[in-house]
Amino acid sequence: MVMLTREQLEDRLAALHQASIELVGDLSLDTLLERIVTLACQQAEAAYGLLALVDEEGRINRFVQHGMTEEEVARISRPPQGKGLLGALARQKQPIRLADIASDPRRVGFPEGHPPMRSFLGVPIVLGETLLGLLYLTEKRGWSSFTETDQRVIEVLASYAAHAISNARLYQAVLERDRELVQRNEDLSLTNDIAVTLSSSLELEQILDKSLQRVMEYLNVEAGEIWLCEEGSAYLRMALHKGEAAAAFWSRDAFRLGEGFIGLVALQKEILISTDLAHDMRYLRTSVVEAGFRSMIGIPLMAQQGRVVGVLGLVSRKHRTFEQREINQLRLIGMWAGISIENAWLHRRARQVAVLEERERIGMDLHDGIIQSIYAVGLVLDYARLSLRENPVDALAKIDQAINGLNRAIRDIRAYILDLRPRQFRDSETLSQGIQRLVDEFRANSTTELAFSLPEEDFETLPPASATALFHICQEALANIAKHAQAAKASVTLWGTPERVLLEISDDGRGFDLG
Structure with a gap:
């Protein structure tokens, strides 16, 4: 056995210290474990090495080996189980150094396909009172067994490894937490987008x-x-x-x-x-x-x-x-989505029912009013035809009556056209332009004389919501005049002050009973 001088030992520990500092800065757990076990084999001149991480109950949940090829690993029937010497190392949390594994009663034997090994050096990786993992080396190169110096060096390495593993785990936990937060934000964004849609x-x-x-x-x-x-x-x-x-x-x-x-x-x-x-x-x-x-x-x-x-x-x-x-x-x-689809179906059915009801109402109104008026005109004209020779004066009076009846029917039809044709306030037009369009349509479809007074200003500063409200008020008022008022004249006046915009609509129709 070769003994190291004090200077050689100090040089070896200094090199280990420098390498270990680099380990602590490695925050990738996978590469960190590989570097630790490789460095351990180099420092102790071991042919094989294994670093196993353990859970809270001491069971191996992750390990990295050094020294065997992928083919050699594939031939081994089962991975390390944490029993035998590894189990003793985990329980005792103290180093184990053996010249011959076979001579120790705690061994449980190697699995089928495992290469033969004799010398053994195992060191627990402990941080405070917590066991983080197990580091063991086998087959000392050129010597029958590992030395006390090897043990001291690997114990120092295990101390550095404990801090490095702890740092890497904390870093991985932070990354995982960040991933969870990012994913949660994506989930919330999806939930919000779907809810809005x-x-x-x-x-x-x-x-x-x-x-x-x-x-x-x-x-x-x-x-x-x-x-x-x-x-x-x-x-x-x-x-x-x-x-x-x-x-x-x-x-x-x-x-x-x-x-x-x-x-x-x-x-x-x-x-x-x-x-x-x-x-x-x-x-x-x-x-x-x-x-x-x-x-x-x-x-x-x-x-x-x-x-x-x-x-x-x-x-x-x-x-x-x-x-x-x-x-x-x-x-x-x-x-x-299912509830929204059902609501959309119900909304569509409600619109269909509303259309059918409106068609039925229009049909009843036409039947009760306009169609009966036209039928009455037909009877009057038939009477005028029969009395034309015997009483031409009376016949002409009946013809005038029929003409008046047709004019009333025309006014009623125009009123229906005004009432049924929807009009919207366009984004591209001002309030003055929108009211002017309503007035033009009313004049084209009604016999009521309509006067319209409009200031020079276009009320461009009026908020869109207010302009739209005034447009629809005027639209509804003109429709009611055409349909119900029986007015000869009507007027629409739009004007403004620095504080407000005013719209006045009036007619000389029959009005309604306030009582």
């Missing part, structure tokens, strides 16, 4: 398009689709596809409830995931598989009272897995 519109097509686009961007998938349940049937039909390979997805646009992947999502009311579409018996569209898509997630769109209104499908060309966090987020989006 779903709450800002009752138009079904807009809800579907914006929601699908945003979810596809969030999950970074190449294609997405939305299927909607047909009312009164057991079928789902594809309402929207976005992304790649549109023809492949549209190759089949309907499934029965419980049929195929989409039908099963709707039937089971649960999220389904497939990571291998080519061998998934539930997936029936071979054209999508042939287009290169491999994985898919289907989300039921749930409305109130647990009713399924559709399915959201997201498809990727990659072998895509989904974290529980993503699944929870998609389940929430499915509930929101």
